[in-house]
Amino acid sequence: MSSQVRLRLLPSARCLFDEPVQVKVAGLRSRQVVSMKARSTDEKGVVFSSSATYRADGSGEIDLKRDPSLSGSYVGVEPMGLLWSMRPDTLHRKFKKTNALNPHVVKFSVHEEEGEERMLAEANNERLLIGDGVSWLPVKEGNIRGVLFTPPGEGQFPAVLDLSSFKSEKRASLLANKGFMVLNVAVFSDKPDNVKELHLDHFKEAVDFLLQHPKVGSKGVGVISRSKGADIALSLAAYVTGVVATVWISGCSANVAVPLYYRKRQILSPVVFDFSKLIPVESGAFIIKDGVTNPLAEENKGSLIPIEQAKGRFLFVASEDDLNWDSKGYMEEMVERLKRHGKDNFESVCYPRAGHLLEPPYGPYCPSSVHGFVLKPVMWGGEPSSHAAAEVHLWKKIQEFFRTHLSCDATQTKAKL
Structure with a gap:
């Protein structure tokens, strides 16, 4: 991973399942094109994933709330697109989340668009179904x-x-x-x-x-x-x-x-x-x-x-x-x-x-x-x-x-x- 590139989930990497998060990347080269990815595994062990291509601004930053996906699992400005566009690795599978006590954990990552798609940064989003005190x-x-x-x-x-x-x-x-x-x-x-x-x-x-x-x-x-x-x-x-x-x-x-x-x-x-x-x-x-x-x-x-x-x-x-x-x-x-x-x-x-x-x-x-x-x-x-x-x-x-x-x-x- 690149020590300069930072992937942040705001306001927190831990949130309720039905709350949005703001995905931001900093430390890229000016106008650098990268792949943003999300990956999760459901209760049945089925892997769900998504990927979208983004171009950094002149300061080397990407904000999914502001910037459009150029290609991939979705296109356009979709702040939560990496989550809802995740697809199973096998056909005809619905994401199984039946037990509220287990959080939905999503791994977000940033990858170089060229070559071996080296991972530049990653962050885990812990999406809770049951809040504290419930x-x-x-x-x-x-x-x-x-x-x-x-x-x-x-x-x-x-x-x-x-x-x-x-x-x-x-x-x-x-x-x-x-x-x-x-x-x-x-x-x-x-x-x-x-x-x-x-x-x-x-x-x-x-x-x-x-x-x-x-x-x-x-x-x-x-x-x-x-x-x-x-x-x-x-x-x-x-x-x-x-x-x-x-x-x-x-x-x-x-x-x-x-x-x-x-x-x-x-x-x-x-x-x-x-x-x-x-x-x-x-x-x-x-x-x-x-x-x-x-x-x-x-x-x-x-x-x-x-x-x-x-x-x-x-x-x-x-x-x-x-x-x-x-x-x-x-x-x-x-x-x-x-x-x-x-x-x-x-x-x-x-x-x-x-x-x-x-x-x-x-x-x-x-x-x-x-x-x-x-x-x-x-x-x-x-x-x-x-x-x-x-x-x-x-x-x-x-x-x-x-x-x-x-x-x-x-x-x-x-x-x-």
Whole structure:
């Protein structure tokens, strides 16, 4: 490495996962062209990496907040481009970060552009999912199998139930850093093809658990979920008292895949996948957007979730380039249905050029991975830069929505590193 070249991460090399860092390089030759790289390994041992070419200014400095990438994993001024543009070293892999206790460590480095690409400087960015003072507590009570994240302090905290389709603590822990008490529960604790029915009562137990918690100050519970989990969130809003704010992300307006039961009777039949409608692409993945049968077809009316019954508020979030299914169409159908019933208890946002997998910001964008139901690699959609920008915007919007509709004294509590 060159002793003159310095790579700095500002304001600190240690930060929360959803916080930006400013990447700066000094000590280069005037107008020197270099490669900036980022590299990380996920929980499954898959290596993710990115690379972009930059030209130093007349003083031998590069600032990713100011300077454009000339080529590589992205082009243009993208201050966090090295993070969201990281790609796996094998096809169809999604970055796995399910355990909140382990930080996401990214190695940034600067390399000579010519010859053997000698490394000139490096720095590690430790991106924490759980801030100092936030507690992580496994919950195994009744039918609840999850993890409770509690901000530091005595409370009272606004309560959120985070329903992940499969085990993942990332979103829940990051919300807890913002002052919310969050219970994360996976919709599927077993392989989906082993699950013949789901019971809304099990998720109601999670809502009641939060409402009865001594540190919860909100009068009701917020629910957040994406994809299959989002229809469970809608069903909770429609059938269960105490759910006052629901964030539905890239979901369906109907119950998907398996029958839903409540109080020992089936309340919703499922819409199912039609595997004959999968479209193969050159990479070996499939586009499955048209694979779900139409919820509005007469034979599927029993699968539509009666959200017009809900007493709480909705935030509907869809993407125009969702290749998993037509989340934009489902959202528009729900908005029209609520309007027909004289309801105005919703807001909606649709992101152009974003894909299905909207997550907290600054993780690697995932173009394709194995689908939990289809069990084949599928295309998720989205243009990487636009998708990354959508995640930044949405993450702020989610917090604002919950702060507005889960009001209590402790909403401004923040976990600090």
